[in-house]
Amino acid sequence: MQWETVIGLEIHAQLATKSKIFSASSTEFGAEPNTQANAVDLGMPGVLPVLNREAVHMAIKFALATNAEIGKHNVFARKNYFYPDLPKGYQISQMDLPIVGSGKVEVTLDDGQVKTVGLTRAHLEEDAGKSVHDAYPGQTGVDLNRAGTPLLEIVSEPDMRSAKEAVAYARKIHSLVRYIEICDGNMQEGSFRCDANVSVRPAGETKLGTRAEIKNVNSFRFLERAINFEVERQIDLVESGSEVVQETRLYDADKDETRSMRSKEEANDYRYFPDPDLLPVEIDDALIARLREVMPELPEARCARFVSEFKLSDYDAAVLTADRATADFFESVLATSGAPAKLVGTWITGELFSRLNKDSIELTETPVKADRFSGLLARISDNTISGKIAKNILDQMWTSEDNADAIIDREGLRQISDSSEIEKMIDEVIAANPSQLAEYREGKEKLLSYFVGQVMKASRGKANPGQLNELLRTRLKG
Amino acid sequence: MHKDTIATIRQNLASGQYSSTELCQHLLERIAAHKDINAFIEVNAEHALDAAGKADERRAAGAAEPLLGVPIAHKDIFCTRGVRTTCGSRMLENFVPPYNATVVDKLNAAGSVSLGKTNMDEFAMGSSNENSYFGAVANPWDTSRVPGGSSGGSAAAVAARLVPATTGTDTGGSIRQPAAFCGITGIKPTYGRVSRYGMIAFASSLDQGGAMATTAEDCALLLDSMAGFDENDSTSIDQPVDDYSGELNNSVKGLKIGLPKQYFGSDLSAAIADTLQQAIAELTKLGATFIDIDLQNQHLAVPAYYVVAPAECSSNLSRFDGVRYGHRCADPVDLEDLYKRSRAEGFGREVKRRILIGTYALSAGYYDAYYIKAQKIRNLISQDFTKAFAQVDMILGPTTPTPAFKLNENTSDPVAMYLNDIFTIPANLAGLPGISVPCGLVDNLPVGLQLVGNYFKEAQLLNVAHQFQQVTDWHTKMPASIT
Numbered sequence: 001m002q003w004e005t006v007i008g009l010e011i012h013a014q015l016a017t018k019s020k021i022f023s024a025s026s027t028e029f030g031a032e033p034n035t036q037a038n039a040v041d042l043g044m045p046g047v048l049p050v051l052n053r054e055a056v057h058m059a060i061k062f063a064l065a066t067n068a069e070i071g072k073h074n075v076f077a078r079k080n081y082f083y084p085d086l087p088k089g090y091q092i093s094q095m096d097l098p099i100v101g102s103g104k105v106e107v108t109l110d111d112g113q114v115k116t117v118g119l120t121r122a123h124l125e126e127d128a129g130k131s132v133h134d135a136y137p138g139q140t141g142v143d144l145n146r147a148g149t150p151l152l153e154i155v156s157e158p159d160m161r162s163a164k165e166a167v168a169y170a171r172k173i174h175s176l177v178r179y180i181e182i183c184d185g186n187m188q189e190g191s192f193r194c195d196a197n198v199s200v201r202p203a204g205e206t207k208l209g210t211r212a213e214i215k216n217v218n219s220f221r222f223l224e225r226a227i228n229f230e231v232e233r234q235i236d237l238v239e240s241g242s243e244v245v246q247e248t249r250l251y252d253a254d255k256d257e258t259r260s261m262r263s264k265e266e267a268n269d270y271r272y273f274p275d276p277d278l279l280p281v282e283i284d285d286a287l288i289a290r291l292r293e294v295m296p297e298l299p300e301a302r303c304a305r306f307v308s309e310f311k312l313s314d315y316d317a318a319v320l321t322a323d324r325a326t327a328d329f330f331e332s333v334l335a336t337s338g339a340p341a342k343l344v345g346t347w348i349t350g351e352l353f354s355r356l357n358k359d360s361i362e363l364t365e366t367p368v369k370a371d372r373f374s375g376l377l378a379r380i381s382d383n384t385i386s387g388k389i390a391k392n393i394l395d396q397m398w399t400s401e402d403n404a405d406a407i408i409d410r411e412g413l414r415q416i417s418d419s420s421e422i423e424k425m426i427d428e429v430i431a432a433n434p435s436q437l438a439e440y441r442e443g444k445e446k447l448l449s450y451f452v453g454q455v456m457k458a459s460r461g462k463a464n465p466g467q468l469n470e471l472l473r474t475r476l477k478g
Numbered sequence: 479m480h481k482d483t484i485a486t487i488r489q490n491l492a493s494g495q496y497s498s499t500e501l502c503q504h505l506l507e508r509i510a511a512h513k514d515i516n517a518f519i520e521v522n523a524e525h526a527l528d529a530a531g532k533a534d535e536r537r538a539a540g541a542a543e544p545l546l547g548v549p550i551a552h553k554d555i556f557c558t559r560g561v562r563t564t565c566g567s568r569m570l571e572n573f574v575p576p577y578n579a580t581v582v583d584k585l586n587a588a589g590s591v592s593l594g595k596t597n598m599d600e601f602a603m604g605s606s607n608e609n610s611y612f613g614a615v616a617n618p619w620d621t622s623r624v625p626g627g628s629s630g631g632s633a634a635a636v637a638a639r640l641v642p643a644t645t646g647t648d649t650g651g652s653i654r655q656p657a658a659f660c661g662i663t664g665i666k667p668t669y670g671r672v673s674r675y676g677m678i679a680f681a682s683s684l685d686q687g688g689a690m691a692t693t694a695e696d697c698a699l700l701l702d703s704m705a706g707f708d709e710n711d712s713t714s715i716d717q718p719v720d721d722y723s724g725e726l727n728n729s730v731k732g733l734k735i736g737l738p739k740q741y742f743g744s745d746l747s748a749a750i751a752d753t754l755q756q757a758i759a760e761l762t763k764l765g766a767t768f769i770d771i772d773l774q775n776q777h778l779a780v781p782a783y784y785v786v787a788p789a790e791c792s793s794n795l796s797r798f799d800g801v802r803y804g805h806r807c808a809d810p811v812d813l814e815d816l817y818k819r820s821r822a823e824g825f826g827r828e829v830k831r832r833i834l835i836g837t838y839a840l841s842a843g844y845y846d847a848y849y850i851k852a853q854k855i856r857n858l859i860s861q862d863f864t865k866a867f868a869q870v871d872m873i874l875g876p877t878t879p880t881p882a883f884k885l886n887e888n889t890s891d892p893v894a895m896y897l898n899d900i901f902t903i904p905a906n907l908a909g910l911p912g913i914s915v916p917c918g919l920v921d922n923l924p925v926g927l928q929l930v931g932n933y934f935k936e937a938q939l940l941n942v943a944h945q946f947q948q949v950t951d952w953h954t955k956m957p958a959s960i961t
Contacts, residue, residue, distance in 0.1 A: 039577055043797040045570065046557045046579060046676040048711050078793050080840070082817055089796020142801065271840035273849060276683035276790055278712050 001239065002203035005231050006211075007166045008120075008158035010195040011173055012151050013183040014127065015058045021126050021150035022049030022092060029189050033132070033143035041148045043087030048277050051076075055150040056281060058182035059099045059124055060291050062152060065180050065298055066119055068103025072283045076124075076275045081268040084142050085129035093153075095272040098123035099281065100152075106300065107172045108318060110164065117169045118157035125151050146190075152182070158197065158208065163227035167220050170194055171322075174220075179299060179324040187218050194223050198230045200238065209234070210244040214258055217251050226251035230258050302327055310334070310341035319349050325363045329370050337374040339381035347377060351394055368397050376404040384408065385415050386465055417464040419471060422455070425463065426475050429454045440476055451476065480508055480639040481956070484548055484696040487642060491537065491547045498537075498547025502530040502591055505549055509593065509640045514621065517635040519554045519612045520562050521594035529591045536589070544703055546589030551641045553632045554595035555602055556582050556687070557676040565678045566600040566610040566628075569798045569805045569824030579676025580708045581645060581687050588703035593641055597631025600826045601795065602652055602680040604628050605898040608889055609828045616885075617659060618957040619923055623882040626656030626898075632690050633660035639960055643691035643700050647677060649684045650783055651877075651902025654914035657690055658877035658926025661916045661955055663943060664690040665697045668933050669909030670715035672701075673708030679794040681787035682713070684906045693953050694915065694943035698722035701936065720937040726944040731765030733942065734870045735929075740776040741875030745900060750876050750925050753918030757927050758874070760949055761942070769870055773862045778855045779904045780896060785839050785852035786907070791829075792836030798824060831892065860908040863930075872938065873930040876901055877914040881923035905930045913939045916952035924955065 020027055023040035040047045063070045077095040100122035107115045127149040132141035154173060160166040174192055177183035185192050194217045199209035214230060217223045229251075234244050248267075249258040297305070299321050306317035306327075321327045326348065334344050352373065356366060368376075376397065380390045385408060393407050408414055416422060429451060430437055440447045451472055456463055479501055482490065490496055506523045526549070533547035557563050557575035559582075564570045578586070585592075599609040607615040607630025615630040617623040618638040625634040629646030633656035636644055646653040648666035657664030665688045672687040679685060689700035702723055707716040737758075742751060758768060800806035800820025807819035825833070839848035866873060878898060888895040905912040910933060914926035931939045947953050 042802055044557075044575065044577070044803070045563070045565070045573070045678040045797070046555075046575075046674075047577075048675050048713075050710060050712050080793050080796060082796065082799060084799075084801050084813065087797060087802060089799060090793050269842045271793070271837065271842075271845075273789060273793070273840055273845070276681075276713070277679075 003200045003235050004203045004205070005161055005163075005227075006158045006199045006201060006208060007160035007163070007227060008197040009156045009160070009166060009170060010197070011154040011170065012193045012195075013154060013173075013177045014191040015055050015150040015152055015182055016184055017052055017054045017058070017150055019052055020148035021052050021055045021124065023148050025148065027149050029186075031145055033141065034145060037129075037144035037147060041087065041144050043089070049092060049275075051278060051281065052150065055124055056099065056283070057287075057291055058150075059122065059152055060283065060288060061180045061182055061295060062122055062154070062177065063100040063103065064288075064292055064295055065176055066103035066105050068119055068122070069101030070283060070288060071097055071099045071101055073097060073280055074099040074283070075280045076278045077272045078275045080271045083128065084140065085131045085144070085147065087129065087144060087147055091126060091128065092275055092278070093125035094123035097280075099283075105169070105172055105176065107165070107168045109168050112315075115159075115165060115168075117159045120155040120157055122152050122154040125153055127151050158199075163224040163231070166196060166227055167224045170220060170223060175299060175323045179296060181296070190218060193218055196223065196227055196230075198227055198234070199244065200231060200234045210246050212244060212246070212258070213248045214251050215248055215261065222251060222253050225253075225256055226258055229256060233258065296324070312341055312345055316342070316345045316349070320345055323363075329363060329373075332370040333374040333377055336371070337377040337381060339377040343381060344377055347373075347380075351391060355394070355398060367399070368394065372397055372403050379404050379408060383415055383417055383464060385413055386461070389413050389415070389461055413462060415464050416459055416462045417467060419467065422459070422463050422468055422471055423475070425455050425458045426451075426468075426472055429458060430475060437476070441478065448472065448476070479504060481960075482642065483693050484545070484642050484691065484699050485693070487548055488699075498530040498533045498549070498591060499527060501547070502526050502549050502593065505593060505641055509635075512638055512640060515616045515618055515634050515638055515640075516613050517597055517615055517631040517638065517640060518551070518594045519564055519566070519597050519610075519631070522561055522592075525561065526591055526593045533589055533591055541589070543587070543589030544699065545585065548590050548643075549593050549641055550585065550590045550700070551593050551596050551632065551635055551644045552582060553598055553629050553644065553646050555598060555647050555678045556645060557678065558582055558592070558595065561595065563595065563678070564612065565602070566598040566612060567824065567826065567829070568611040571611065571805065573804055575676070577676060580673035580710060581677065581704050584703055584706070585645070585700075590703070596629070596635055596644055599628035599630065599652075600829050601678065601791070602628040602647055602649055602685075603791070603828050603832055605651070605655055605895055606883070606885075606888065607631065607656070608885065609826055611826060614885055617882050618959070619661065620882065623884055623923070624659065626659035626878075626882065628652040628656075629664075629690065630656050633657055633662055633664070636660065636662045636690055636692060637957060639956065643689060643696050645687060645700075645704070646690045647685055647687050648902075648906065649680050649686075649787060650906050651899040653688045653690060654877050654902050654912055654926070654928055655899060657914040658916075658924065658928075659882040661924030661952070662690055662692050663694050663697050663913065663915050663947075663953060664688065665701065665913040665936065665939065666905065666911060667701065667705060667936050668715075668911045669906075670713050671705050671719075671911070671934065671936065673706070673711045673714045675708055675710040679790075681790040682794060683790060684783075684787060686906070694913070694940050694947055695723065695726055697913070698726055698940045698944070701940070705936070717934065720934070722937050722940050725937040725941050728941045729765065730761065730942050730945050733766040733872070735761065735766050735768050736771035736866050736870035736873040737768055738771050738773040738776065738866070738873060738875060740773050741901060745879050746876055747880050747920070749920040750878075750880070750918075753920065753925055754874070754876060754927055757917040757946065757950075761874075761946060764945055764949065766942075768874075771866045771870060771873070773859075773866060773904070775855065775858045775862050776904055779859055779907055780900055782852040782855035782859070783899075783903045783907060784835065784896060785848045786856065788832040788836030789839045789849050789852075790836065792833045792840065795825075795829070795833055800824070828892075856907045859904055863904070863908045863910060867932045872932070872935065872942065875928050875930075877926035877928040878902075881920050881925050901928060909933070911936045911939055913943050915943045915946060916955065917950070918952055919955065924952070
């Protein structure tokens with residue numbers, strides 16, 4: 001039997017506001033427990049929420065970035081349930097009238113195909129605090145620093161058909177929220193979290209199968225593994241004659257499996273109703289227009305511009321615009337180095353990215369910032385150094401504060417482009433290799449590379465490779 | 479001096495007739511001597527005398543805030559920094575807020591001196607003050623009777639002349655009904671006129687803080703300092719506050735007052751109806767005209783209220799879970815045990831009843847039939863008022879169907895108890911301002927007339943009540959025991 005996988009994602013993106021969604025407390029990550037929780041965040045008696053308009057603006061930007069409907073009259077509702085890290089006994093969220101309605105995003109898959117994924121809605125809500133289980137033996141602590149941090153919950157249609165598609169979609173949203181600067185996207189710190197609704201059905205069936213929801217996956221790698229595990233589990237269940245139960249499951253990365261958290265029967269009746277402490281949010285066209293004006297160039301538009309303006313290939317342009325930091329880095333280096341676009345692009349996606357990967361860091365954390373990287377590209381571009389030497393210089397820059405020129409001067413790495421100097425070295429090499437010369441002249445042209453290598457060695461790698469090749473051919477002919 | 483109104487106290491403090499310290503000392507002694515009324519949950523004599531002393535010093539130094547040195551008391555629903563705030567509940571028996579309610583801050587800034595916190599039905603749920611964890615309050619007119627609720631302590635304290643004025647809150651009549659039962663004046667402003675910040679929530683869309691005193695003039699003086707927009711309360715309304723005390727002496731000539739036929743039917747005792755007719759005659763003499771009006775959906779107000787208010791309370795009271803503050807049961811074995819026992823022990827019967835009703839009304843499958851329907855009724859009731867206010871300036875009726883009933887008379891029949899608020903609830907559902915004014919005695923028990931105004935017409939209500947009090951003396955009547 002052929003099975004089709006159906007996946008929808010709910011992504012919680014923490015909005016990058018300075019203060020919380022309903023209080024003036026700071027949202028900064030990593031402070032001492034409960035130092036960023038005021039009376040409102042603690043749910044003290046009599047305190048009231050006041051909406052942070054900045055969160056509203058960010059949600060509207062998201063709607064603009066995904067061509068989604070904007071809920072011009074949107075309403076906060078209370079989601080009622082008891083949990084120690086939920087101070088009021090309810091979460092302020094949105095239910096019937098969310099701030100962002102249906103929209104869509106285009107996702108480029110690994111094979112280059114473009115898939116359109118529908119967005120059902122996105123709504124504003126407050127984050128809960130954290131239960132701390134390991135600080136006090138036998139007791140649980142509650143840290144409410146995170147309580148009240150604004151979240152945008154982005155709900156997709158069940159449009160994905162594989163774990164890879166789901167990851168590609170999640171990456172796309174991740175890129176988008178960082179592009180429009182509404183979320184820092186830091187998955188380790190929980191700024192960007194995914195829940196996956198997964199079901200399977202026989203190929204060709206149009207009715208959805210019973211789904212399981214995998215909660216709080218905090219890396220793309222785990223998302224892919226969690227979905228793949230879950231798909232296999234569900235297919236095994238159905239093929240062995242059992243049924244999938246609707247339930248919430250947790251992904252355990254250590255064991256690489258999903259585990260049941262609670263079933264539908266144990267699910268809370270959240271008793272949503274409009275929050276009487278908050279007025280409906282009315283969004284007028286003037287505000288939307290104002291936000292539209294300050295929207296940055298979005299990935300698709302930027303990619304198209306990179307192709308037309310810099311004559312990059314579609315593939316290179318897509319890679320360079322996949323996230324805003326990379327595209328900004330590229331444009332900055334391009335503008336200041338004078339190097340051709342293709343060269344800058346290759347050096348970023350090749351040498352720079354491989355070093356970032358090796359150190360497991362993001363571009364935003366690179367030790368070689370755009371200005372120093374630009375200095376290096378300028379010297380490659382004006383033939384001061386060869387690409388090979390440039391790689392060594394980049395290694396040195398990686399672990400020091402030096403710029404490329406300083407290293408070049410200090411180590412005398414300037415490329416030799418003086419013809420007479422190169423010719424002198426060529427003559428010495430030819431003189432030292434009479435038998436190879438004879439063979440070459442008898443037609444063994446493969447020996448050219450041998451001579452190139454010898455001269456390069458003599459120049460300690462500094463001979464301009466293009467010039468060397470040309471001069472050598474002439475000289476070898478005799 | 480305990481019989482002095484705020485208006486008189488202001489003059490006497492200004493002229494040096496007595497100091498705030500002397501006045502507060504005297505009232506604190508009276509409070510101590512009338513413990514049997516149980517009007518106060520907390521009396522903070524030291525704190526009060528300190529504040530009075532400072533007020534006297536400030537006055538000597540030339541300060542002249544509108545309520546400088548004037549003693550008041552807060553209903554124990556308003557959070558007071560450093561002073562225990564219980565909301566009449568065991569749940570908050572030891573709760574000391576680290577912040578002031580906006581109302582408290584505003585009245586402090588106006589120079590008033592708080593003598594303590596007044597008794598109330600637990601979480602403002604009740605019409606008799608019998609639901610207080612700190613014991614029932616006696617009606618000073620007849621200590622075998624209730625003072626009304628939920629602001630029963632605030633009303634009884636003023637009626638017994640323990641303090642000239644108090645704050646109260648009104649969700650379904652909790653200022654106006656006890657004011658009527660205790661023979662004092664009490665105003666519930668328009669929803670959104672007085673900040674709810676720091677006022678412990680019962681039903682957020684209905685709760686409104688207000689003033690209680692012997693006269694409309696004193697209510698105006700208090701409200702002058704209480705009302706106004708608060709950026710900490712999203713439902714407070716950003717519009718200028720009228721000069722309540724400045725408009726008291728406007729003429730009422732030409733005023734059109736509506737008499738809803740639904741307020742003068744069989745629900746109303748004949749004796750109260752008589753007092754209302756006398757009041758109507760007085761107001762007619764002052765130049766007001768009366769028009770019969772129809773508020774056709776009034777009969778739906780109590781049922782709609784008892785869906786909306788419990789629904790909101792079931793959510794508002796979820797925060798009392800024994801985790802961060804408030805009552806926590808001894809030795810919980812696990813989280814569920816902590817929740818269950820803390821809440822079972824911390825809340826009283828009526829509070830639990832309403833949490834259960836509200837939880838039911840909001841639950842899946844019942845939400846549309848109860849909560850949504852109640853909201854529709856609420857709209858209909860508001861529309862009735864809107865139509866009426868196209869014809870009339872304000873509406874007159876009784877505050878309560880009967881005078882104060884006996885302690886324990888209604889405790890076994892919740893619905894009978896709920897029906898006490900039949901005339902006051904509609905104004906809460908519509909968010910309109912209402913005032914209760916003493917208008918007679920029935921069997922030596924005070925009764926009140928209620929005026930309901932259009933949105934933000936507090937000044938007009940206080941003006942009419944004040945003019946009425948210029949030609950009547952019901953507001954000067956006191957329980958016989960007071961000398």
